[in-house]
Amino acid sequence: MHGLSAEEIGIVLLSLRVATVSVLVSLPFAVLVAYVLARADFPGKTLVDAIVHLPLVLPPVVVGYALLLLFGKRGPIGGLLNDWFGIVVAFRWTGAALASALMGFPLMVRAIRLSIDAIDRRLETAARTLGGSHLWVFASITVPLALPGIVTGILLSFARGLGEFGATITFVSNIPGETETLPLAIYTFTQVPGADLQALRLSLVAVALSILALMASEWLTPRRKPKAADDRR
């Protein structure tokens, strides 16, 4: 197996950066949304739930196009970001991260919500009667107990970010060195005659990264220690 070229390493690093940033940005929102969906009851909850899940069922191209309309330089949100903060996401790697974050969001929310649903709510009640404020109980009881779901959510969203293609290419195009992530690069190579080997090499890198991510999540997921028989009386 040949070592990776500087160009290939650049593509891998960009992909990792896009996926990592997308996870970091979406995680707090995902935990919050998952908590609200799991715990609160309010009119329009079904609608919020549906909107959160939209990226899961919409064609990714539609999500990318919507991002382009909203976050383009002249879009309603993109225009404001540009005017007020000088932030441009369209056709930048940050835009790729935004697209990845959005596509991975429903996966993250689902995993975390399942975990929160499994928590005995009376544990939170107990913590409250012991003097914990809502925020403190959330931070000291709910989040730690939802940790398995949070880790799963991070992994799913990260993997989704590494593999995201449709929304990314529609929103930020395929600019080498800026927005050309792993799947986009593989796609490009498959479109060039005689570049099959490069496509294959990058595909193998994608496989390796996915396996690493899976192993990392296995290693990170907190497990209750198996109950030793002699410990129980």
Next chain:
Amino acid sequence: MIDVDVEQQLGGFLLQAIFCADAPVVGVFGRSGAGKSSLINVIAGVTKPRRGHVRINDVTLFDSEQRINVPSAKRRVGYVFQDALLFPHLSVSANLMYGHRLHAAGAHFIEPGRVIDVLGLAALMARRPDTLSGGEKQRVAIGRALLSQPRILLLDEPLASLDVPRRTEILDYIERLRDEFEIPILYVSHSVPEITRLADAVVVMSEGRCLAVGDVDEIMGRMDLKPYTGRFEGGAVIETTVTAHDPGDQLTTLGFAGGELTVPRVDAAIGKRVRARIRARDVSLAVQRPTSISILNILSGRVIAIRDETGPVVDVQLAVGEVTLTARITRRSLVQLGIREQQPIFALVKAVSFDHRSTGYS
């Protein structure tokens, strides 16, 4: 002082609890579904009643008229749940300290060292909740509640998920903390022996209402409450003191204001106060003092009331010294012996009719 007057609609169930009790241990007694847990949730601020007030030691925690509703985090109630509810991701020591560190150091009046000592938790501190036995979990839960510096301890059927030996053990610990810390305890239970042993005042609940409030001996002896305290279990509760042990025959003598009772060995030191429950069905009556009889306890008294219902069974209330006993006899015996109110009588109680359920002691 616990002062509660609340009304709460829970689906089809109406909780209308009114009582006032001032005692070290207030027992809330009733069958399952009587509204005991709903009552405790209202006091703890877990649920909000639609009307009424909750006051503990003259501190108002809830008052619908004054629009006061202290959030449960600020109520300082030590709520101990039936199934302990320890935080599974924290060690025993972190569980214990959870509420303790949420209160400013100046507000502490209960220190961890004392709690660990009284509840015997020292050896458990580094353990994880899932490695504890049921009794150990409950002890940690009680310690955790105590360390949150509560004005009152709310114990919701703390023995319900334990086996019988563990129950006695936890009862011992609850007695120790009652004597050690000056915190009123509200003890919710459906068990007559537990209430008899621990509670000084009793609130009887049924279908969301408080039927009666009073001292434990008065409540357990009241005939009109028998359907709730249990017809089969009906009887009297008397305050006794352990006066002697007979190691040879393994018997214990309990003195009370009216005489002495000889019972199978009770595991309590001489001088210790023990409440003994004498079930009405265990009391026989004799017009003359019987001789040559196996029954060890022959108490001389006077008939004060005859509860004459239709049916084969009659409850006769007797005064023995300062205490009141109830005897359940057949109507035929009542008629044959010609028992009338005010007549002198002898109450016969078999020693073996006492068991751990009579005193709460093994």
